[in-house]
Each structure stands twice: as structure tokens, then as C-alpha cells.
Amino acid sequence: xxxxxxxxxxxxxxxxxxxxxxxxxxxxxxxxxxxxxxxxxxxxxxxxxxxxxxxxxxxxxxxxxxxxxxxxxxxxxxxxxxxxxxxxxxxxxxxxxxxxxxxxxxxxxxxxxxxxxxxxxxxxxxxxxxxxxxxxxxxxxxxxxxxxxxxxxxxxxxxxxxxxxxxxxxxxxxxxxxxxxxxxxxxxxxxxxxxxxxxxxxxxxxxxxxxxxxxxxxxxxxxxxxxxxxxxxxxxxxxxxxxxxxxxxxxxxxxx
Numbered sequence: 702x703x704x705x706x707x708x709x710x711x712x713x714x715x716x717x718x719x720x721x722x723x724x725x726x727x728x729x730x731x732x733x734x735x736x737x738x739x740x741x742x743x744x745x746x747x748x749x750x751x752x753x754x755x756x757x758x759x760x761x762x763x764x765x766x767x768x769x770x771x772x773x774x775x776x777x778x779x780x781x782x783x784x785x786x787x788x789x790x791x792x793x794x795x796x797x798x799x800x801x802x803x804x805x806x807x808x809x810x811x812x813x814x815x816x817x818x819x820x821x822x823x824x825x826x827x828x829x830x831x832x833x834x835x836x837x838x839x840x841x842x843x844x845x846x847x848x849x850x851x852x853x854x855x856x857x858x859x860x861x862x863x864x865x866x867x868x869x870x871x872x873x874x875x876x877x878x879x880x881x882x883x884x885x886x887x888x889x890x891x892x893x894x895x896x897x898x899x900x901x902x903x904x905x906x907x908x909x910x911x912x913x914x915x916x917x918x919x920x921x922x923x924x925x926x927x928x929x930x931x932x933x934x935x936x937x938x939x940x941x942x943x944x945x946x947x948x949x950x951x952x953x954x955x956x957x
Contacts, residue, residue: 704731705767705776705849705882707752712761714747721747722758723907729850729899731767734876734883734920736893738937739903739911740945745886746854748908752884753777753852769849774803778848782859784835786827793823796842809845817841817875833864840875850882857892866925869895877920890937894930895923902937905944912940 712725721744729735729752737745750756752763754777769776786795793810800806814820817837827835836856843851857865857872873896876883887893893900900914916933923930 704880705765705769706731707850707882707884708764708766709748709752710761710764712748712751712758712763714744714751714756714758714760720907722751723909725761725908725910727901727910727913729882729884731882732880733898734885734896735899735901736885736887736897737901737903738887738890738893738941739908740905740941740947741888742906743903743944744906744908745903748903749852749854749884749886753779753850755779765850767849770847772847773849774799774801774846776849778843778846778851780839780843780851780853780856782855784827784832784839786835786838788827791824791826792819792830792838792841795827795838796845799842799846809847813841813845816844816878818871831864832860833868836860836868837871840872844875844879844881848881850884851876851879853883853885855887856885858887858889865889865892870925872896873920873923890934891925893937894934895925896920900933900937902940905947 707729709725709727712722714722725748737748739745747756751758790798796810796813797806800809803809814823817840819837819841822834857868860868869892876896885896894916898916901910902912903909904911914933
């Protein structure tokens, strides 16, 4: 499959005297979803920032290779927890805002509205939408630039459990159709097994790659109660449980 490959080699990063990542090696393959999981404070979001060029590592490097389509307006595109929609612009207006010098902005807006199931809401204002719908607009806006790589930092964590479950099902279908290289950070292991083709398990701080779990199954065929996925989820939890408990105690015992 053609597309963008991100190779992360020997990455180390510290905030002053606190080392958060140490010796990270991994490859995000073209068209695949790589999910980063691990206990709180293990450096998942820091690693995402380094992968996307927002942070410069203290050691190591990120190499980007592969094909970037001619109609790509922003090769590395972020989606965060915060929907970051402008309240004075409609759904279509929020999406069109990122298209800049695109020669066919209306056509591209219509395309991503259809892809994300938002066509009927094109003229709606953000205040008229639920949290799940606003996040869907954020996803549509990111896809509108036809990114070569999506970098997603816990995009569903601000939603209630019911909305998250519903959007997760739709989200997996959207990612499968878009076939964009994706790096996805989450603390939710159910999300990880539903979306990840490669799940990278980080240890507690300083974060190191503890294991890489492959799930070579189409995203569209993964159900919430799939016994194979539930077994992988349980295996992931056993891997990080002790580190998660230790990380939580470190947070509790930290000075005020």
C-alpha cells in the first residue's frame, strides 16, 4: 500500500530533570492505525507530539518516507480532545476554514460531510450539536485536508461512555475508508483493540516500548463484544496493570 511511513528511532525526551521517554523505536506503517497505550504519565502524548514535529526529541529521530498525494494540504494533521470549533461558523464553515487555497473547497467539504455522515448538518451551528457530533465535525475537518498521517490524542475521552461507544463504531468505519496512516493515543483499551492494527504498549515513566501487539483484522469487522478482541484487551490490561497502579501511587504521593 502506498502512503506515509513514520519511523521513530532511539527517541528520548525529558522535561528538565524528568525523563519521560527513553529509547523508543517503532514504525507506523502506511495506511495502518498505530495505537499508543500505557499507564498515566508514560509519555504517550509527548511521543505523539514528537512524531508530528511539535516537539524536538533530546535524542533520536523521526523519519518520514513514502508518498504524499498532490491534493494533500497538510501532511501531518492533529485531532485533539477539544473540538475547537468556531461557534460563529456553521459545520460547513468550520470545515472550509482549513482548506486555504484549495481549488475546490465546496466539493471537498461535501465529500467529508458525506464520509462522516454530516451532510444533513452542514448548515447547523456548533451549539446545536451534541458532543459526539461536534467531535465528528472535528474529524471531518481533519480529513478535509486529505492528510497523509492523522495524529489523534484521546479524541473520544471528553465524551460520555454511551456517545463514545456509538462514535467509536462509526469512527472505525471512517478510518477504514480513509486509509490514512494514523497514530492514536488512548488510555481506553477497548478503543485500542477496536481501532489498532498495531498496539504499542509503553511502560511507566520513563516510557519504553514494552510490547507491540498486532491485530491483523479489518477494522470494519470488529465488534464491541468480539471474544478475540476482549481476550486481547485483557492481555493488554495484564501487561500494564502493575505499572498503572505504581504510576497512580506516584501521583498520589507526589508533593503538592
